[in-house]
Amino acid sequence: MPALAGVSRDGEVDTEFLIVGCGPAGASLACFLASYGLTGIVVSAAAGTASTPRAHITNMAAIECLRDIGLEQEVRAVASHGHAMIHTRWCHSMAGEEYARLYSWGNDPRRKGDYELASPCEPVDIPQTLLEPILIRYATTHGFKARFTVLRDDISKLEFKIRTRYLFGADGAQSCVVKQLNLPLDHKPGQGLAINVLVKADLSHLVDSRKGNLHWVMQPDREHPEFGWMGLVRMVKPWHEWMFILLPNRDADVGMKPASHEYLKRVKDFIGDETPAEILNVSKWFINETVAEQYSKGNIFCIGDAVHRHPPFNGLGSNTCIQDAYNLAWKLAFVHRGLASPELLKTYSQERQPVGKSVITRANQAFREHHHVWEALGALPKELGERKRILEELSEPTPQGKIRREEFQTAIQENPVLYHLPNTYPGSRLPHVWLNKAVPITPISTIDLAGHGRFVLLTGIGGGSWKGAATKVAAEYGVPLEVHSIGFRQDWEDYYFEWSRLRGVDESGAVLVRPDRFVAWRAQEVLGSEEECAAKLGEVFKAILGNA
Known part of the structure; x- marks a missing residue:
């Protein structure tokens, strides 16, 4: 060196x-x-x-x-990108029976708009x-x-x-x-050991009908080794490199050292066909909180x-x-x-x-929520016969079979954290809105107006005093500060009227954004004069910068 x-x-x-x-x-x-x-x-x-x-x-x-x-x-x-990340799946093996799948990472047709509205990225x-x-x-x-x-x-x-x-x-x-x-x-109690097995295996022949980057593999109808009663197959490089994350039995010895051929057999069990596989790396980690x-x-x-x-x-x-x-x-x-x-x-x-x-x-909590899926599929009982019975119950035309299917569907769809609610309340991330010029050019996001190592003050029609005030305050404190007016015939046009809906202040108000694109402060409307606006902005910067 x-x-x-x-x-x-x-x-x-x-x-x-x-x-x-x-x-x-x-x-x-x-x-x-x-x-x-x-x-x-x-x-x-x-x-x-x-x-x-x-x-x-x-x-x-x-x-x-x-x-x-x-x-x-x-x-x-x-x-x-999205096409390779379209689903999270639950299956018996990569090549075998599928139990369920969910759209993931913004690919749900009902949610794509929410993702696009949340960010330019x-x-x-x-x-x-x-x-x-x-x-x-x-x-x-x-x-x-x-x-x-x-x-x-x-x-x-x-x-x-x-x-x-x-x-x-x-x-x-x-x-x-x-x-x-x-x-x-x-420290809260951990949730056990996990084993990462990095694998080279070309599964391209499987993925057209199974696209996704996360595949939970559960085989409740089979005996399993203590180092991997179930696992999560994660795409690393489409479609030839994968991480097989094995979950050992809860009572397994954390110091266990399975041989390479044992890991390879478990990997092949999870693949489910004769695809050649090579283990590149094995490592252990603990599920901490x-x-x-x-x-x-x-x-x-x-x-x-x-x-x-x-x-x-x-x-x-x-x-x-x-x-x-x-x-x-x-x-x-x-x-x-x-x-x-x-x-x-x-x-x-x-x-x-x-x-x-x-x-x-x-x-x-997301990990704990998977327990409901494992329970519904019969993966948790120690006795093989009991696991088989529960799995078979899922396809039975009986009252208990119906209850089991409803429990499984509920477990798969459980997720109370679904929606991003953009706003300009101080402490919130600046909402993403597409803006343009009166004579259109390439659209720009509010996200790109902010950042770049500087503060940004966003105002609108009637907020001219904020511009003059910002110039004075920037000179007084030496801070990088830009001002943009958004609205009809302003610096930027709110042509979808999204900023009007999300800004949380009057047209003449102001939203001050930090260099990390978090809202630092806002004013509902312009103050009486440029001097008053400058005085208020000065107080705000003193508080933010620790000079109060």
Whole structure:
């Protein structure tokens, strides 16, 4: 490894920002900081970027963060899209009987409009093995240095010591930074062990009638090994690479070490035909429900799986990591430039910890909800005969068979969290609305008016005083602030009248949006004069930036 710039004779390095961990959290934080022109070092104990796919679903909110720094198209170019993610299935094997399927990730014809109205971006499936190199490449071509394995010069063998103003623990579920800080963790009982078996197998002959990226495989009418009574087959690369996630018996020894041929046999059971299969990797993980009670202490900040640990259900893992980083980066940039008080940095934990707590609760609840499906299919009883009886009952023309089918349908369709309700209430994400010019050009989203490292004030007809006020306040505080008027013959036309419906304020009112595209403040209508508007905006910025 070549030497780091600025190394002293005794191997000490000074940097403003040191990120420990190169996963989605650490790598995206390096990207967002670099987008502000900041430089630092990101280090990892691993030999390189992710060697197994792990996280994969990247939702619209996370894609919006990457869109802000110009990475959306690069991610989309290597990701799988809606046609490959159309269903979640429940089946006896990949080639065999199917029990049920659900539309997923915005593919339900009844829900597509909801997804399109929520964001200018689409969810994609990008394995961590493909996402991390994109992030590291961006960070290292925009001023950050990345170091893997050991901080040592290959020629002199000198090991470096790094002194930093800000330290970030993005070092995953076994975070050393969290342990050394002694951050309090809220542990709830875990839900057992899971085993990831990465497999190379060409299943393209099966997928035309079975398209989807998640396939729950249950064989209640068969005996099963203790290391895999059921499993989830996840698409990694269409249609030749798959992750077989095996769920062991609840009473199985977590230290068990099945042989490779045993794993391969179980994989072939789940495939269900004679397709050749090769195991590429096996790893174990625990289904956790853990969140840190605080995310920072002084100038040390922890992000990602270091502070929220949960199963991957609902695709919330790496997405939350990226959004942690996006929230933190603009605050660090403003403090570093002297535009905000260090008090602003305290809001990172205040804002993101409740999100992390909600995420681990939702992800674990989604896993628990699957128990109703397993119960309805007869997968839970220990006795093979009882499991067979319940499975057969599903097809019987009897009162009990009818009840069993109703229970199964209800279990499959259970999901109380369905709808996104856009609004401009402070603390909400800025609603996505397509806008245009009076003489039409390429439409632009409100999402793209915001972001880019600056505050944005959105107003409308009659809100001219906000424009003048914003100019004065931006000059006084030195903050990047743009103003856009939306409405008939304004800067932007609300040609679908969606902004009028969602803005939550009068035409002359104002909505102030932070650099991370969250609404910071709003005024129902214009105040009496430009001076009054400027005074009010000044108070708002003092409160936001910690200068009050």
